[in-house]
Amino acid sequence: MDLARSEAAVAVPVSEETAAGSSLVRISPERSAEILAVRDRVVSDIPASVARRLKREFADLENELLDEVRRARRGVDPVDLLPDADELVERFLGGLGNEVAELVDGAREFVDDLAGPAAPVSVAEIESDLRRIVGDALASPVSLRLGRAATQDDDGGDVVDRLRLAFREWRRERLADVAGDLATAVLNVAVQASLGRTGSACWVVDSAGAPCPDAEDNSLGGAVRCGSPFPTGDLAPPAHAGCRCQLVPVAAVLQTLVGG
Numbered sequence: 672m673d674l675a676r677s678e679a680a681v682a683v684p685v686s687e688e689t690a691a692g693s694s695l696v697r698i699s700p701e702r703s704a705e706i707l708a709v710r711d712r713v714v715s716d717i718p719a720s721v722a723r724r725l726k727r728e729f730a731d732l733e734n735e736l737l738d739e740v741r742r743a744r745r746g747v748d749p750v751d752l753l754p755d756a757d758e759l760v761e762r763f764l765g766g767l768g769n770e771v772a773e774l775v776d777g778a779r780e781f782v783d784d785l786a787g788p789a790a791p792v793s794v795a796e797i798e799s800d801l802r803r804i805v806g807d808a809l810a811s812p813v814s815l816r817l818g819r820a821a822t823q824d825d826d827g828g829d830v831v832d833r834l835r836l837a838f839r840e841w842r843r844e845r846l847a848d849v850a851g852d853l854a855t856a857v858l859n860v861a862v863q864a865s866l867g868r869t870g871s872a873c874w875v876v877d878s879a880g881a882p883c884p885d886a887e888d889n890s891l892g893g894a895v896r897c898g899s900p901f902p903t904g905d906l907a908p909p910a911h912a913g914c915r916c917q918l919v920p921v922a923a924v925l926q927t928l929v930g931g
């Protein structure tokens with residue numbers, strides 16, 4: 672029987688400890704560790720590469736913007752010179768082309784390793800997800816922060832100095848974490864895409880990430896059809912900044928049952 676293709680199999684309890692009659696798929700700690708090890712292998716140093724790439728994008732953006740602000744004619748509002756969130760999405764997505772492609776490949780390898788042959792997914796297929804992810808994690812907060820820097824002059828400082836400070840803050844305090852969130856989000860939507868609309872996934876908690884109390888509910892929620900919300904309302908990790916949980920094809924969990 673092909674468990675990977677069988678929706679009914681989702682209702683089978685996976686471990687002996689699962690209450691009799693439970694319709695929930697429970698993932699043993701051992702299987703979770705195996706799954707996260709595969710995830711770590713396919714993701715490897717991509718988040719660091721995302722962070723480096725974004726640092727460069729930020730440096731270029733800062734130079735261009737400060738140049739424009741300095742050269743602007745008197746009376747021009749610096750706010751009008753700022754890129755809006757949509758422009759930032761384009762820019763950051765453009766800069767991250769290689770890393771996104773690597774994550775999409777990584778998702779396929781992940782599914783393949785854990786649950787058998789995965790459908791190929793192209794970057795174009797998850798384009799709207801990518802825009803949403805980059806917009807939410809990066810472009811919108813950066814746009815807000817730059818907007819504040821360009822308008823708040825209560826401290827009497829120069830607008831160029833305030834913009835510089837905003838960029839520095841992001842580079843030093845936010846980028847590395849946001850790069851990890853982006854990698855987590857892209858990998859997970861690519862995993863969902865490779866499972867297709869009728870596929871189901873389970874939520875595996877990674878307690879090595881930032882504490883994720885809600886994720887236990889998602890994990891206990893069992894298999895959820897791709898595109899439907901987990902108990903916390905999230906469609907996929909990250910559930911919050913720093914969350915490193917992982918979706919896994921339900922077949923990868925059911926194989927533990929089959930295997931013993």
Ligand SMILES: [Zn+2]
Nearest residue numbers: 883886914916
């Ligand atoms: Zn989490």
